[in-house]
Amino acid sequence: MADIVTFGEAMIRLSPPQFRRLEQISSLDVHVGGAELNTAVALAQLGRASAWVSCLTDNPLGRLIRNRAREAGVETRHVAWTNEHRVGLYFVEFGAAPRASSVVYDRKDSAIAMVQPGTFDWAEIFRGARWFHVTGITPALSPQAAVVTREAVEAARTAGLRVSIDLNYRQKLWTTAEAGRCLRPLLSFCDVLITTEEDAEKVLGVTAPDHEGLAQCLVRELSVDTVAITVRDNPLVWRNRWTALACRRDQVYRACSYEVEIVDRLGAGDSFAAGLIDGLLDDDLARGMETGVALSALKHSIPGDFAWVSRSEVESLRRGGNLRISR
Amino acid sequence: MADIVTFGEAMIRLSPPQFRRLEQISSLDVHVGGAELNTAVALAQLGRASAWVSCLTDNPLGRLIRNRAREAGVETRHVAWTNEHRVGLYFVEFGAAPRASSVVYDRKDSAIAMVQPGTFDWAEIFRGARWFHVTGITPALSPQAAVVTREAVEAARTAGLRVSIDLNYRQKLWTTAEAGRCLRPLLSFCDVLITTEEDAEKVLGVTAPDHEGLAQCLVRELSVDTVAITVRDNPLVWRNRWTALACRRDQVYRACSYEVEIVDRLGAGDSFAAGLIDGLLDDDLARGMETGVALSALKHSIPGDFAWVSRSEVESLRRGGNLRISR
Amino acid sequence: MADIVTFGEAMIRLSPPQFRRLEQISSLDVHVGGAELNTAVALAQLGRASAWVSCLTDNPLGRLIRNRAREAGVETRHVAWTNEHRVGLYFVEFGAAPRASSVVYDRKDSAIAMVQPGTFDWAEIFRGARWFHVTGITPALSPQAAVVTREAVEAARTAGLRVSIDLNYRQKLWTTAEAGRCLRPLLSFCDVLITTEEDAEKVLGVTAPDHEGLAQCLVRELSVDTVAITVRDNPLVWRNRWTALACRRDQVYRACSYEVEIVDRLGAGDSFAAGLIDGLLDDDLARGMETGVALSALKHSIPGDFAWVSRSEVESLRRGGNLRISR
Amino acid sequence: MADIVTFGEAMIRLSPPQFRRLEQISSLDVHVGGAELNTAVALAQLGRASAWVSCLTDNPLGRLIRNRAREAGVETRHVAWTNEHRVGLYFVEFGAAPRASSVVYDRKDSAIAMVQPGTFDWAEIFRGARWFHVTGITPALSPQAAVVTREAVEAARTAGLRVSIDLNYRQKLWTTAEAGRCLRPLLSFCDVLITTEEDAEKVLGVTAPDHEGLAQCLVRELSVDTVAITVRDNPLVWRNRWTALACRRDQVYRACSYEVEIVDRLGAGDSFAAGLIDGLLDDDLARGMETGVALSALKHSIPGDFAWVSRSEVESLRRGGNLRISR
Amino acid sequence: MADIVTFGEAMIRLSPPQFRRLEQISSLDVHVGGAELNTAVALAQLGRASAWVSCLTDNPLGRLIRNRAREAGVETRHVAWTNEHRVGLYFVEFGAAPRASSVVYDRKDSAIAMVQPGTFDWAEIFRGARWFHVTGITPALSPQAAVVTREAVEAARTAGLRVSIDLNYRQKLWTTAEAGRCLRPLLSFCDVLITTEEDAEKVLGVTAPDHEGLAQCLVRELSVDTVAITVRDNPLVWRNRWTALACRRDQVYRACSYEVEIVDRLGAGDSFAAGLIDGLLDDDLARGMETGVALSALKHSIPGDFAWVSRSEVESLRRGGNLRISR
């Protein structure tokens, strides 16, 4: 029985090796990823019991996603299987300054985008759980997916779970106006909002002179318990500075900042959410913020969307890890 | 200006290396393929001026397909570009006895399946050409694609081109009844029909006690000039026996038979069509049959859908090649 | 809760790609395998609830093995973790006639070889289960491992499970005399014995003029319910003929025989055991034998020790699969 | 019919993967490259009609080069084929500070080095074209190649094309004295000279206190219309600063400067030439300089010699691209 | 101090992976090979002290060849180093029936082809050695190489070494007439001739109704002590039958015959020579023939030109190895 439940799409991710462009490929590296699955994986790696809910096509590609989720320790028995629709794919080109990395989605009409309201027995799924997490990507997939996301957050609240939402605005899926119209109502069921400054402005129209002010403003305006903002400084593609800050009621918490050498930054934000939830499950915002930032800083060094990082590695970094080879 | 024009879908083909199953992948080999493009490529490799007509999405995946077609020497200026729809994909698992190779298609709603009638100026496309080739896959993609296929064969006849159709029944795209209803009328515009015994029975309901009888029966019943039947004897996955025979009016032509060690049999039938067309362009059925069978026998030894085989290699095999290393 | 429990070592398997010899390597392919885990995986792929019991080192290599087991659907919560000992490895060189494939073991002092009696709470582990499976490899690992194997089979009998043992003699682990002294007593707790003709002679000293006679003789002599013998005819390395027969009381059952093109035959015998157990769980020896042989024939075509084969694929082959590409 | 014609050698480029030294290889990555072909490719990617003229051996290696050129959209019908001579090769070791990348050429006696004067019908080749581009490498290949280069630039001028020359001094091919004696006369047929400060000093003996002064000095001394100087600041191997400036009559144009993370800098200078020519074809030096620098900055991020960069990507960078992932 | 000295060219061998054609490559596998080096390597693997004499370019490619020779246990201190000339290369396309494997040489003007007479101090090189081996490839490289080969065989005879020559006719290097004129005189210094039926006819014009007769005829006509003929039956590319027979004075010796599954047959003949020499060093023709055939049969299963086979593996096969996995 899972402590944390997440809900969303996972896709097969195809990326050219060694910085090749897609027009140059003779092979593609394969990973599995999706924002809410990534968060569930990171929580499982920390030792938490996490479950991921989704729809998958009953073919080798759908099974591949399910298998990789359970390889990483995530409970998958609530996945709904279908023979009707396809498995979503996305292609990632890794860049180098001044060429940013970029994503080509091929996720239209995927099984979860075609989900029918009522597919999931949320009361059953949430029995015994303490936390529900979803991102703004799930309702962006289709009108049906938005309805089912609404079902989920309402049911989570009803069942007494705490709810976190990561805004995660995706311009390739919907407009900022559509996102705002859909996500604002969901936030009324939400305890914890995770966002970036840019998404807060685009989706919620909220701005402030600095990150701290923004977080305070969001807490007030949205009536959520906690707002966390991740902050990336990326003058280059291979090297960024990464941190986060949070506001809970009047209190502002600023986490450490890490210089990161970037192998693969996809999924970093999702593992931040995992660390934050991990702390909040024990009602420790400070630990959640530090775990979230350290875990997601480490994620940048790992290929694929999943954070293959143990709790002891996070703690070792938080205690002030050095960069010597351990031997 | 092309001598031969073909029309159909090409997809990005993704296959696990080294006989892995899809659930085992950490990478995928990438090729480009599609029946009519394969035939155009094989003709280009023989030195013929061939053009391929299709719809492609204007993104890196669509450009990849166009690029690989022109790498192989095929004219691609008649391709229609769109921003609306996706690029078709298919996944191939290579097998070993008793596990057959298998294909998972992900080609729904591709650019060519969503083609609009009137997209192509066939009269302009066929100017100066002598031959048009299409397979039963193109009209199977969607009702619109069937309409445009009909446009094409009619326009080809009007423009004085000879027309060949390879039945190529695909059970994952339509039923035999649908295929029959659609393809039978097309055959009335057709000079050369290529098929297997199995497809002839499934799609056209024609059977005969032997291949020769079948070919004769098809010529009579369909009033086509020439019927060619490819014959595969596959007791194993890695080794087959491969040949073909043809009937033109009363005359039956039996080609050589080859023992083939199989690296990749996808596209073999399409390169047979290329060899046959190559001979028929010079009104030499015997040479066409021998070229077709030799070329497609060689294709079995080459990874990917394309027949990277020169005319001199085909002729060397036809003269009785041996299997010593040439050095 | 698992229906079937297996117990034994799993190792990290390192094999040179493309038939290289170990002295030629610049990289190694990595798989996870071990006889009893392989059987649990094959059962999970058939849809059975299977659990695997073992000892693993709490380091990335130990976790890798656990992860790959759960990726394939096997329950791993009974694994005992240790910081003391190492993870076993083995190196496989794939051959081609006249060079046989060969294995270099590096499994000495592994966590499971160093297992302490009393480590496992077998009564708890077996609660709700119906079948226990082990092979002759587990007790060969060390005297302690032999003691714990004895614990397991006794506890299984006590708990009312049926017990199957695959002799699996390994000359690199012990002598035939040692194997006989250890395994004979275990067989008295055993319902189903799986062996080859060669192992029966070496370990049990039982011979007969033919396979049928041998099976009958073993049933009588060992007082086991069922004896199954797998039969491999291997004139070449890349192509074998593979079948099995079984004797239950007076009845002899001969399964189909398959011509197999061999990608990787490691784990084939283990997946035969899975198919047999699958049938016997429903008291259907005939179906068990046919499932076992078909499943293990398919296993030969799949890289790695695991049988990534679904029940529907087994049934499709049993109904008389052909070797055409399904598309 | 091409707008731009380039003339020179292309080779098969062999490079050890992952920073291996040549003494460590078990495989080599394969690309195709050559200064003038690289420029033609970059122009084709921008949407220009470009053609490349060269000599190639009629074997699989020569065809490989031709195929890859046409894959990238370059017209190759003027290539002269021969059975006599070899295809040039070069080996690249990629370095990391303090080890510079290095090149081992194996291009002696290649087909184009052995070219015979009169091989090409330049008047025919240049019909309808507006620009001819060549580098100082082509005449360095052999005395015959120098003669044919002279033929080409004279014919280009006669046919009314504008002519650009990139000095591209290669110390492994000739001395600075030889280069100067050969290239100075060619420059009298030249409208646009591209060089680095270092090559200008070595080949032409021209120095100045700064890049601006050098460009002005070269315009005056050589009586060319435009001189462009590329400027690389490379304190490290994996990260450089890259820009260029140009002088036309009295006017000096300084382009933007880019911080580049370097995947593969080979061909960067050639793609700068392409961008510059692209602007000058529309008589827009400023746009040419900015396109050239942006395009070549992007080239540093792409494996192989070719700039797989579209015009819209160049424009997006020029408008101030950021390094976030586009999704 | 070496027992056996061989003399000839070694090249860098570049082959497309997985049966790709050269026009399809994005990478090339790298091996080192050359007939006489291959023989020296196989002898070293058997435990003999062997040395290889050649000329190499003092660059990373030349050092690569030297390094790989000494990795395999061959003495390389007599190699002559030069800065003048290139390292020979060859490209191998691996085939599948009906496409034979094929070789594209790029070895012209290599260091050893440009060798100067007098380069080697043969008396010094042969001090303490007992056997000299060379093939018909070395004198085919250039007139100078032919002169130096003559130097070597004469010096070997003078120094009391036994001399073996493998005819190894290469049609891409010279005509049969040229080969005959050059090799016939060398054979007068030769104790052991190794050939195939085909080469004997082409180079020496000797034919006979069967292999036995041919060997006897060659012994008589050429006055050599021993003639060995290797016999390949290759109905397919992936599977051959391989044996050899020898005639010494009146005695004919027929070796075992092996069914071989072929990973890479290049170098097989060279390892046969090694096995034969190994036996003859102990004056045991029978053992030499059986060692030669077994060793070279095993070589077919190993990628690259070198026979990574130990004496114990050869002996195990000769005692009647089976094809079970050893574990």
Place this chain on the structure above:
Amino acid sequence: MADIVTFGEAMIRLSPPQFRRLEQISSLDVHVGGAELNTAVALAQLGRASAWVSCLTDNPLGRLIRNRAREAGVETRHVAWTNEHRVGLYFVEFGAAPRASSVVYDRKDSAIAMVQPGTFDWAEIFRGARWFHVTGITPALSPQAAVVTREAVEAARTAGLRVSIDLNYRQKLWTTAEAGRCLRPLLSFCDVLITTEEDAEKVLGVTAPDHEGLAQCLVRELSVDTVAITVRDNPLVWRNRWTALACRRDQVYRACSYEVEIVDRLGAGDSFAAGLIDGLLDDDLARGMETGVALSALKHSIPGDFAWVSRSEVESLRRGGNLRISR
């Protein structure tokens, strides 16, 4: 006959490609490494005659290590072979900030750890040699290995060789107290001590306010002739600053400092030792320090433990190499 003899373990090194974590592997890159072998290799690449003494298992893994040593030019005839024990392995995960690279050792009970005193005839091994080098890893392997290390340093002194010891403290092998107790007595036979500041403090309990003071203090306290201290400044994983300083009697020598982009830093310290020994063999401490630092700076750019760097490359860097591509 070797000038320099080194003694220690070499292992097979297995590392996930492309920054993967061990739990993500489907393949492993293979190298051979070990501190003293690495030093012998670097000396051989500089042109010195070096020999490496060790124990190896007589199986393909042991032979692989021997082969790779002789590939790199190291004399291996003093290696003692055994059938009893295993070959040591280690796994390396390459990191990116803030994740340090890390090593998992699997070297327990390796052949050299199980070495018996008296195994080596040191007097014979040292005949004609001038230098003996060992590190603190060898005695850490086991008590026996410590005894044999003591044998070796004593014998080296007796035979008149100079002796260098690199402290190389490994916390995964022993405690600092154990290391101190074992290594202090060995240092009394030692001419040259190589260490880092951190190891000097941990093992010898010696600290000083700066590197210079530390070196002077160590020279005084230990009565060794020369102490060299390597200094790494590693704010990031992919980029460090690297230098060294030495103290000999009163004289302090500070070497150049290099900014290094890091491909693989394993073995860097060992190649520093090689450069230092190279200079000291000619009694030139300054040249030894500069060679050591330059060589080891270059080593950071090369995959694997071995420094594939020639003397001319070291000298070119010392003369002030630039980072342009040499072509």
